Each structure stands twice: as C-alpha cells, then as structure tokens.
Amino acid sequence: xxxxxxxxxxxxxxxxxxxxxxxxxxxxxxxxxxxxxxxxxxxxxxxxxxxxxxxxxxxxxxxxxxxxxxxxxxxxxxxxxxxxxxxxxxxxxxxxxxxxxxxxxxxxxxxxxxxxxxxxxxxxxxxxxxxxxxxxxxxxxxxxxxxxxxxxxxxxxxxxxxxxxxxxxxxxxxxxxxxxxxxxxxxxxxxxxxxxxxxxxxxxxxxxxxxxxxxxxxxxx
Amino acid sequence: xxxxxxxxxxxxxxxxxxxxxxxxxxxxxxxxxxxxxxxxxxxxxxxxxxxxxxxxxxxxxxxxxxxxxxxxxxxxxxxxxxxxxxxxxxxxxxxxxxxxxxxxxxxxxxxxxxxxxxxxxxxxxxxxxxxxxxxxxxxxxxxxxxxxxxxxxxxxxxxxxxxxxxxxxxxxxxxxxxxxxxxxxxxxxxxxxxxxxxxxxxxxxxxxxxxxxxxxxxxxx
DNA sequence: TGTACATCAGTGAACGCGCGTTCACTGATGTAC
DNA sequence: TGTACATCAGTGAACGCGCGTTCACTGATGTAC
Numbered sequence: 001x002x003x004x005x006x007x008x009x010x011x012x013x014x015x016x017x018x019x020x021x022x023x024x025x026x027x028x029x030x031x032x033x034x035x036x037x038x039x040x041x042x043x044x045x046x047x048x049x050x051x052x053x054x055x056x057x058x059x060x061x062x063x064x065x066x067x068x069x070x071x072x073x074x075x076x077x078x079x080x081x082x083x084x085x086x087x088x089x090x091x092x093x094x095x096x097x098x099x100x101x102x103x104x105x106x107x108x109x110x111x112x113x114x115x116x117x118x119x120x121x122x123x124x125x126x127x128x129x130x131x132x133x134x135x136x137x138x139x140x141x142x143x144x145x146x147x148x149x150x151x152x153x154x155x156x157x158x159x160x161x162x163x164x165x166x167x168x169x170x171x172x173x174x175x176x177x178x179x180x181x182x183x184x185x186x187x188x189x190x191x192x193x194x195x196x197x198x199x200x201x202x203x204x205x206x207x208x209x210x211x212x213x214x215x216x217x218x219x220x221x
Numbered sequence: 222x223x224x225x226x227x228x229x230x231x232x233x234x235x236x237x238x239x240x241x242x243x244x245x246x247x248x249x250x251x252x253x254x255x256x257x258x259x260x261x262x263x264x265x266x267x268x269x270x271x272x273x274x275x276x277x278x279x280x281x282x283x284x285x286x287x288x289x290x291x292x293x294x295x296x297x298x299x300x301x302x303x304x305x306x307x308x309x310x311x312x313x314x315x316x317x318x319x320x321x322x323x324x325x326x327x328x329x330x331x332x333x334x335x336x337x338x339x340x341x342x343x344x345x346x347x348x349x350x351x352x353x354x355x356x357x358x359x360x361x362x363x364x365x366x367x368x369x370x371x372x373x374x375x376x377x378x379x380x381x382x383x384x385x386x387x388x389x390x391x392x393x394x395x396x397x398x399x400x401x402x403x404x405x406x407x408x409x410x411x412x413x414x415x416x417x418x419x420x421x422x423x424x425x426x427x428x429x430x431x432x433x434x435x436x437x438x439x440x441x442x
Numbered sequence: 443t444g445t446a447c448a449t450c451a452g453t454g455a456a457c458g459c460g461c462g463t464t465c466a467c468t469g470a471t472g473t474a475c
Numbered sequence: 476t477g478t479a480c481a482t483c484a485g486t487g488a489a490c491g492c493g494c495g496t497t498c499a500c501t502g503a504t505g506t507a508c
Contacts, residue, residue: 018484035344037259040461052462054485061462114342121339121397123256132401162418169419173390176342180353197383198390205426239451261494273495275452282495 019058021048023069027111030118036066037123066127070119073112074134080105081138085145095203099174099195103188106178113175139164163206170202240279242269244290248332251339257287258344287348291340294333295355301326302359306366316424320395320416324409327399334396360385384427391423 025047029039041062045052059065083105084098106113119127120135143164146152152160174195181191246268250260262283266273280286304326305319327334340348341356363385367373373381395416402412 030344033344033346035256035258037256038344041463042461050484051486053464053487056463057484118342118344120342121335121400122343123251123254123259123339125254159418162415162422165415166419166422169390169394173394179342184353194383194386197380198387201383201387201426201430202422203426204429205422205424208425208429209422262496263494271451272453274454274497277496278451 018048018050018054022055022058022065023072026065026069027115030115031111035122036115036119036127063124063126066119066124067130069115070127070130070134073116076105076109076112077116077138080109081142095200096192096196099192099199102171102174102195103178103192106175110179110182114179117176117179135168139168142167159209163209166202166206167199170199174198239269239271239275243276243279243286244293247286247290248336251336252332256343257336257340257348284345284347287340287345288351290336291348291351291355294337297326297330297333298337298359301330316421317413317417320413320420323392323395323416324399324413327396331400331403335400338397338400356389360389363388380430384430387423387427388420391420395419
C-alpha cells in the first residue's frame with residue numbers, strides 16, 4: 001500500500017510521480033489563461049505526456065483533482081501565515097515584515113495563490129464552496145489567535161471575528177494586487193509599500209475602534 | 222442606421238431585441254455556475270432560441286460579447302457609486318447609508334456584480350485586463366473626489382490614491398461577501414452590519430493616518 | 443393605395459475537431475518460493 | 476540466484492456528442508415610386 005507510483009516509461013525514461021505531474025499540469029494550464037472549468041481532461045494528460053485513459057488511474061474525474069488543488073493551495077497559504085506569526089517580530093516593523101513575507105511567498109508559490117484567487121468565484125460550485133469554507137476557517141483561527149493578545153480583553157468575540165475578517169480581507173487584496181502587478185510587469189517595492197500602508201491602516205482603525213464606537217453610540221442617542 | 226433589431230419570428234411571435242437577449246443569456250448561464258470561458262456559443266443561442274449561425278448577426282465572437290458585458294456591468298457599478306455620493310448625507314450615518322445602498326444595488330443587479338467578481342481573475346485575458354483597467358479608473362476618480370474634501374489638504378496625492386484604493390477594496394469585499402452570503406442563504410441585516418463595520422474601520426484608520434505616520438518615523442530614527 | 447425591390451435577422455444542413463469515457467491489452471516491477 | 480506470478484500504470488482504438496464556423500437560403504419588413 002502507498003507504494004510510490006512510477007511512470008510506466010512506455011515513451012520516456014523518467015521516473016516521475018504522475019499524480020503530482022497531473023496536479024501541476026492543471027496549475028500550469030491555468031497560468032496560461034484558462035479557468036479550471038475550461039480545462040479538458042485531455043489537455044491535462046497531453047501536458048503530462050500520457051493517454052487520456054491513464055488519467056483515471058489517479059483521479060475519478062477533474063473535480064476531484066480540483067478539490068485536491070484547493071487543499072494543497074491552502075496548505076501553502078497556512079504555511080505563509082505561520083511564517084508571518086513565528087517570525088521574530090521586533091515590535092516596530094511587524095507590519096512591513098509581514099508584507100515582505102507575503103510578497104516572497106506569493107512570488108514563490110504564485111500558481112497556488114492564482115488558483116485560489118481564480119476559483120474563489122469561479123464556475124465550479126464544489127471548488128468555490130470548499131474555498132469559501134477554508135477562508136471562513138482561516139478567519140476563525142486568526143480571531144482565536146488575536147484573542148490571546150493582551151489588548152484584546154475589551155473586544156467582544158464578534159468584534160474579533162470582524163477584525164480577523166478584515167485582516168484576511170486586506171491580505172487577499174494584497175495577494176490579488178500582486179497577481180495583477182506581475183501581469184502588468186510592475187515593480188515589487190512599490191507594491192510592498194502599498195500593502196504595508198493598507199495593512200497599517202487596518203491596524204490603526206482597529207486601535208481606534210472601541211473609543212469611536214462609544215462616540216457613535218452617544219451621537220445617535 | 223441603428224434601426225431596432227427585431228426577432229425574425231420564424232418560431233415564436235415575440236418582438237424582442239435579440240442582441241440584448243444574447244447578453245442576458247450569458248449572465249443567466251453564469252448564474253447557473255459556469256465561468257465565461259466555459260460557456261459555448263451554442264449554449265447561448267439555445268438559451269435565446271435562435272440558431273447558432275444567427276449569433277454572428279450580432280457579435281463577431283463570444284469575447285466581443287464579454288467585453289460589452291464588462292462595460293455595461295461597470296455602468297451599473299458607477300450608477301451605484303453616484304447614488305451613494307449624491308445621497309443627502311446626514312453626516313453621522315454616511316457609512317451605514319452607503320452600505321445600505323450597496324446592498325440594495327447588489328441585490329437588484331446581482332448578475333452584473335457577479336460577472337465582474339467572477340471574471341476579474343477569470344480565464345479570459347481580454348476581460349480580466351478590461352476589468353482591471355476600469356477598476357483602476359474608478360480608484361483615480363474616487364481619489365480626485367476625495368481631494369475636494371476640506372480635511373484632505375494635508376494628504377499627498379499618493380496617499381489619496383492609497384485611501385481610494387482601500388475604499389474600493391472594502392467595497393469589493395462587501396460585494397463579494399454579499400454574493401457568497403446569498404448563496405449560503407444567510408440574512409441581509411447581518412451583512413449590512415458587517416459591511417458597515419468594515420467601512421467604518423477604514424475611515425477610522427484614515428483619520429489616524431497622518432499622526433501615526435509621524436510617530437512611526439520618529440520611532441525608526 | 444398598390445407594387446416592386448432592397449435589407450437583413452434568422453434558418454438548417456454540413457464540415458472537421460476535440461471532448462469524456464469504455465475496453466481489452468501490455469509489459470515493467472516487486473514478491474514469494 | 477532463478478523462476479513463476481500478481482499488480483497496476485499506461486496503451487491505443489473506439490464510441491457518440493457538442494463544439495465553432497461556413498454557406499446558400501428564406502421571408503418579413505420598410506421604402507421608393
């Protein structure tokens with residue numbers, strides 16, 4: 001059981017994990033301007049260099065392959081967030097360093113982030129729902145994390161969810177801008193600055209949140 | 222020239238603008254879980270009730286139809302923003318009323334917003350680039366608008382762009398959440414609250430922006 | 443008011459093509475003896 | 476070390492189907508006289 005799968009070598013001579021090659025072929029085809037539901041099974045096998053029928057040795061259909069891509073892509077995203085958190089945070093430059101980590105990761109794992117971005121509202125319901133579910137999970141995890149900060153004592157659980165939601169939102173937006181920026185061939189540093197400003201603004205807003213809420217309430221009375 | 226196009230009435234008896242019907246058929250098919258590049262020309266004509274060949278009387282190909290959908294969808298979005306701005310803003314509840322307008326519009330014109338959301342990172346490069354271009358324009362317009370506010374005098378043009386970018390970003394996120402919420406069949410009011418909090422947080426952050434930037438600079442020295 | 447004519451949206455048949463899925467098969471590999 | 480056997484990834488041919496695009500056509504409509 002779980003013997004490593006080797007290519008049958010009918011044509012080539014390589015020893016490759018074909019299953020992995022199929023997953024990567026889809027990411028590659030998506031990078032060449034296709035959405036997932038516009039990629040055919042035959043295209044994928046052609047890219048890998050096997051017969052269409054051989055596909056079924058690894059996945060029952062394309063959707064299953066897609067769902068596996070969702071979970072591996074989110075593994076990449078979680079790794080990124082872990083790196084950001086573990087990073088020895090020297091108080092003052094937390095935000096900038098976080099954004100720098102973002103950028104490095106998105107550059108290195110571009111196709112995973114592109115996959116999530118494209119299929120988050122894509123045409124395949126199963127993928128969309130799975131991505132939505134994973135993002136909801138991510139927000140909850142971050143909220144739990146934020147609750148451990150000393151300053152968080154005056155926040156309700158609901159507000160922590162909102163804040164976490166907003167931070168994930170800012171992260172998504174930064175990733176999206178990076179994906180588009182690369183396409184337009186623009187500069188890195190410019191977008192790191194932009195991302196830093198955006199994230200810092202969220203933090204500033206959060207720090208002001210409580211006091212302002214009180215003001216707002218007294219106003220409407 | 223520009224005579225109204227009537228259906229040839231070979232089958233039915235309706236007098237319909239077929240061109241419009243084709244555009245709406247695509248939005249309808251996308252609402253039934255397909256991305257644009259996974260919709261076939263034949264599906265569209267089948268939906269409208271004409272022969273595939275008749276398609277070419279109205280558009281040279283599917284991409285042209287898609288580009289027209291981009292511009293009409295953005296017309297809807299601009300209308301929404303205009304309504305938000307013109308709305309007699311009673312100072313205190315600007316944010317809440319803006320979010321309410323958002324929600325109303327997205328509900329009414331759901332398919333246009335869904336189209337933009339889905340194709341913003343979709344598989345068709347031409348659509349993606351056009352949407353990116355329109356969004357960039359929108360940010361610039363908003364920045365110009367913000368510059369007219371009295372408090373804006375201490376802001377650089379670049380910072381106004383960042384702020385406008387962030388506000389459009391918050392708007393996009395609210396729209397996205399609404400689109401997903403409808404799918405999950407959740408409550409409206411809950412998401413209006415959420416949207417309000419998100420937008421208010423951006424405003425709060427913006428108001429704190431300048432002073433904090435000075436603090437940050439003195440820290441790093 | 444009646445007739446001849448141009449316009450043009452829609453028809454329906456035809457084409458070659460790539461698609462997903464099935465099937466009986468092949469042959470390299472690892473294992474048991 | 477040598478042999479017989481089970482496993483199973485990959486083969487290649489075949490199927491029926493929906494695709495985009497072409498073409499000569501039809502027939503309702505508006506216009507000129």
